[in-house]
Amino acid sequence: MPSDMSKLEQNLRRSLKGDVLFDRASRGRYSTDASIYQIEPVGVVVPRDEADLALAVDVARDAKAAILPRGAGTSQCGQTVGDALVIDCSKYLREIVGFDKNKSQVTVQPGVVLDQLNAWLKPHGLWYPVDVSTSAQCTLGGMAGNNSCGSRSIRYGNMVHNVASIDALLANGQRARFGSARPEHMPEGVRAIADKVAELAFAERDEIERMYPRVLRRVGGYNLDIFFPQSERPYTTDNSVNLAHLLVGSEGTLAVTERLTLNLAPLPKHKTLGVVNFPSFYKAMDSAQHIVKLNPAAVELVDRTMIELARANPAFRPVIERALIGKPEAILLVEFAGEEREAQLRDLTRLVELMADLGLPGSVVEMPEPRPQSELWEVRKAGLNIMMSMKGDGKPVSFIEDCAVPLEHLADYTQRLTDVFGKHGTRGTWYAHASVGTLHVRPILDMRREGAEKMRAIAEEASALVREYKGAFSGEHGDGLVRSEWVAWQFGPRLTKAFETVKDLFDPENILNPGKIVRPSRMDDRSLFRFKPGYESIKYEPALDWSAWNVQTDPVTEISTAPGTGGDLAGGFAKAAEMCNNNGHCRKFDAGTMCPSFRVTRDEKHLTRGRANTLRLALSGQLGSEGLRSDSVAAAMDLCVSCKGCKRDCPTGVDMARMKIEVKSARRMAKGLSWRDRLIGATPSMAPWARRLPWLFNAAWFVQSYLGFAKQRRLPQWRGDTFLSTTDVDDGHGEPTVVIFADTFSNNFEPEILHAARRVLAAAGHRVAVAWPTLGAPALCCGRTYLATGQVERARAEARRTLNALLPFAQKGVPIVGLEPSCLFTMRDEFLAMGLGEDADLVAAHAVLFEEFLAREQKAGRLDLALRPLSERKALLHGHCHQKAFGAMSAVQEVLSLVPDLAVTPIESSCCGMAGSFGYEAEHYETSIAMAELSLLPAVRKADAGTLVVADGTSCRHQIADGADRQAIHVAQVLERALA
Incomplete structure (x- = not known):
């Protein structure tokens, strides 16, 4: 690091209470956003409070650092990357600091997440209606910087229409409030700037009238038009000049936001949704101009590509299929909202009639109920990430994404732009805001190779179309690195000069996010790309099979090919890490399963995105020569609990749990194993000895702290009466109809669960067999503990033993039932990545959880299980992470619903925090408990003594016992108690 930057770091550490991050890995993680660019910052500051924020600005200015x-770092145009001191406001500056219900206004710090705010406002009957698709993770400071819009802008307008005032820090350190104050009420320094900006605007009034696009979706350049009331601003009755609107859309180039005061809207009481299915994309675009005359709140497009990608995602498939009629080329989501339900239902009927008049009778799927509406909107909101889930080097690239044209030209514009894509050997993916003529279109380009040249050529032809239709080149996501070059094209030389003058008035030393909006670099400067010239992955032989990511897809024919299956990470593991597009879905406010470590730390390092970026940097040699073995990678993976939440929740399919196995393997081969990891991995092989001498092995508490286990924990107790030692091979009544896989944890620590499952299955009329190892061999094991410690070869050996024992059942079509989710899903997931051949595929296809099997039998009408009510009439259900990740939670609820009069309440929780050995490890104990305290443990403590607590994971049950002093039971035990 240069000495002047080292001095900057020292001064920041002396001055600030917050985090100061200048290490190579941290700077690498902040070098990208959701764009195609990568620029390493000089350092990162995470201010603890507003005083810290001001100090960071002062220290950086004194050091002449940008x-x-x-x-949230989700900008798609490169606004939030640069050769500068990055100030991350998302961790601590996320307080709601003021609320006036009568005025319908709220004041927030810039790090408040939109969904966080709307959840807080909901009890008051209000919301902030600039509902962008990244609402679960984007911050309001970032939204103001980009002048964000959202799906319902046709009714509520853009960010600029909904900001009352901004408290900001100027480049010189002065605090200032920008709003509707009269000049005489402004501080002297602010008034001087305001007067000069106003003078400039009035001098260029004719040029502003001539050059500013007459469309709602215009977010390029600076908002000098705020000085002249416009008929295109129907979203406010106040036409006074509001200087805060000059800062909105300025991308941090004019001031640093401390607080925002926002105008709120009443929360609509009722909504209805009509999904219009179209036989052609052109017809969908041509119909939008007619649909908007019905006064909908939103009209959103989903094209065929997005439909098919959504269908390929297990989380989205059932949702999108409910919205389809046949095989449409596009669908439009048309929402009506208001105070009266009957009025919304009438609007839905009018939509059906309109589509019949337009020649498409029977094309509308009506969704009048809230739940299917919200589920489908979640698919639409995930549109960008769904699009980016394409495997291979070709990806949809954002650069003409938000060009906005008048609605009457939308169909012709999209058709002609499609022809442009075909001319350059690619195609585009389309979705978003048909209501306002702004479609998110991304041509599929390979930015490692010829993508830059094609990007330039397509941008030039697209710009000509936009000019012909009198549209806006930048219609929603701002300018940043990819579109600032086009500001001069859009506004002309006089206004470009005016924008430069505005920048100089606010920031004379050019230290605030330089190179954005004015005096930009070229959009296709490859030295700024994430995949720079010469970018390549290091050579590395992976322990697992990553060949599924070694795919190339022709952007026109959509035919995928796999050019190789070897260990070169350029075609495998590296590409799996590169699937992360940095959109930050893992940061979402209502996190569900993903990402538990980020939820408790709020650190970029401990986030799925942060880990994926760390891996990408390491695998391309940007973190030094050690690659996956480095301390930086180990630190990033340290708090990953392998919950598999990202496997399901990440729309681009980043499976960090599997990646952690790869990292652990590389680290083990380089550094060896600790004694603790040896013991954890060897759990299956210790079992025969522990069964004979349980008292000896259970005395491990005496030395557990010396081995690195948390002294606050009660270690699981080995049992002498294991399931396999106290049960028969089968029931002796012919061929089995189901076989039980006795996993290491259930067999040795909680055999009563396996006994309960066997009794329930027998009571349901099944002939139950038990999977046994070959004579004299240890009990069967999935190898989970070996995988968790990076011992992939030993895990592979265990997997082969287990496959050999289970294969005869699978070949006969006998379901293989498991009780421990992490073990069962190892068969369905990791077994397929260990090079075990077709036998693994066959066994995986027959492996089901106990509750999945019963739910399947019930659905097929084959389940005959007589159950009686329990003395307990209520149950709290906590889902194991892998149950959630593999979509098995509905099966648990269906099975529990078989118990008469039992009211089941799922706990809305992420990972319990125990996660195998993670919560037992001394250095992870506090993080483990913090994860559990987010929602799980408080919910259990609130439950009365007469409420059952149900948790199918052994780790979950131990966490509940340690943290809430309650005994949770497995669903099999619940059903056993209810047997009539």
Whole structure:
């Protein structure tokens, strides 16, 4: 690091209470956003409070370092990357600091997430209606910086229409409030700037009238038009000049936001949704101009590509299929909202009639109920990530994404732009805001190779179309690195000069996010790309099979090919890490399963995105020569609990749990194993000895702290009466109809669960067999503990033994039932990545959880299980992470619903925090408990003594016992108690 930057780091550490991050890995993680660019910052500051924020600006200015304010880092045009001191406002500056219900206004710090705010406002009957698709993770400071819009802008307008005032820090350190104050009420320094900006605007009034696009979706350049009331601003009755609107859309180039005061809207009481299915994309675009005359709140497009990608995602498939009639080329989501339900239902009827008049009778799927509406909107909101889930080097690239054209030209514009794509050997993916003529279109380009040249050529032809239709080149996501070059094209030389003058008035030393909006670099400067010239992955032989990511897809024919299956990470593991597009879905406010470590730390390092970026940097040699073995990678993976939440929740399919196995393997081969990891991995092989001498092995508490286990924990107790030692091979009544896989944890620590499952299955009329190892061999094991410690070869050996024992059942079509989710899903997942051949595929296809099997039998009408009510009439259900990740939670609820009069309440929780050995490890104990305290443990403590607590994971049950002093039971035990 240069000495002047080292001095900057020292001064920041002396001055700030917050985090100061200048290490190579941290700077690498902040070098990207959701764009195609990568620029390493000089350092990162995470201010603890507003005083810290001001100090960071002062210290950086004194050091003549550029300053780059950043929220969630989800910008798609490169606004939040640069050669500057990044100030991350998302961790601590996320307080709601003021609320006036009568005025319908709220004041927030810039790091508040939109969904966080709307959840807080909901009890008051209000919401902030600029509902962008990244609402679960984007910050309001970032939204103001980009002048965000959202799906319902046709009714509520853009960010600029909904900001009352902004409290900001100027480049010189002065605090200032920008709003509707009269000049005489402004501080002297602010008034001087305001007067000069106003003078400039009035001098260029004719040029503003001539050059500013007459469309709602215009977010390029600076908002000098705020000085002249416009008929295109129907979203406010106040036509006074509001200087806050000059800062909105300025991308941090004019000031650093401390607080925002926002105008709120009443929360609509009722909504209805009509999904219009179209036989052609052109017809969908041509119909939008007619649909908007029905006064909908939103009209959103989903094209065929997005439909098919959504269908390929297990989480989205059932949702999208409910919205389809046949095989449409596009669908439009048309929402009506208001105070009266009957009025919304009438609007839905009018939509059906309109589509019949337009020649498409029977094309509308009506969704009047809230739940299917919200589920489908979640698919639409995930549109960008769904699009980016394409495997291979070709990806949809954002650069003409938000060009906005008048609605009457939308169909012709999209058709002609499609022809442009075909001319350059690619195609586009389309979705988003048909209501306002702004479609998110991304041509599929390979930015490692010829993508830059094609990007330039397509941008030039697209710009000509936009000019012909009198549209806006930048219609929603701002300018950033990819579109600032086009500001001069859009506004002409006089206004470009005016924008430069505005920048100089606010920031004379050019330290605030330089190179954005004015005086930009070229959009196709490859030295700024994430995949720079010469980018390549290091050579590395992976322990697992990553060949599924070694795919190339022709952007026109959509035919995928796999050019190789070897260990070169350029075609495997590296590409799996590169699937992360940095959109930050893992940061979402209502996190569900993903990402538990980020939820408790709020650190970029401990986030799925942060880990994927760390891996990408390591695998391309940007973190030094050690690659996956490095301390930086180990630190990033340290708090990953292998919950598999990202496997399901990440729309691009980043499976960090599997990646952690790869990292652990590389680290083990380089550094060896600790004694603790040896013991954890060897759990299956210790079992025969522990069964004979349980008292000896259970005395491990005496030395557990010396081995690195948390002294606050009660270690699981080995049992002498294991399931396999106290049960028969089968029931002796012919061929089995089901076989039980006795996993290491259930067999040795909680055999009563396996006994309960066997009794329930027998009571349901099944002939139950038990999977046994070959004579004299240890009990069967999935190898989970070996995988968790990076011992992939030993895990592979265990997997082969287990496959050999289970294969005869699978070949006969006998279901293989498991009780421990992490073990069962190892068969369905990791077994397929260990090079075990077709036998693994066959066994995986027959492996089911106990509750999945019963739910399947019930659905098929084959389940005959007589159950009686329990003395307990209520149950709390906590889902194991892998149950959630593999979509098995509905099966648990269906099975529990078989118990008469039992009211089941699922706990809305992420990982319990125990996660195998993670919560037992001394250095992870506090993080483990913090994860559990987010929602799980408080919910259990609130439950009365007469409420059952149900948790199918052994780790979950131990966490509940340690943290809430309650005994949770497995669903099999619940059903056993209810047997009539």
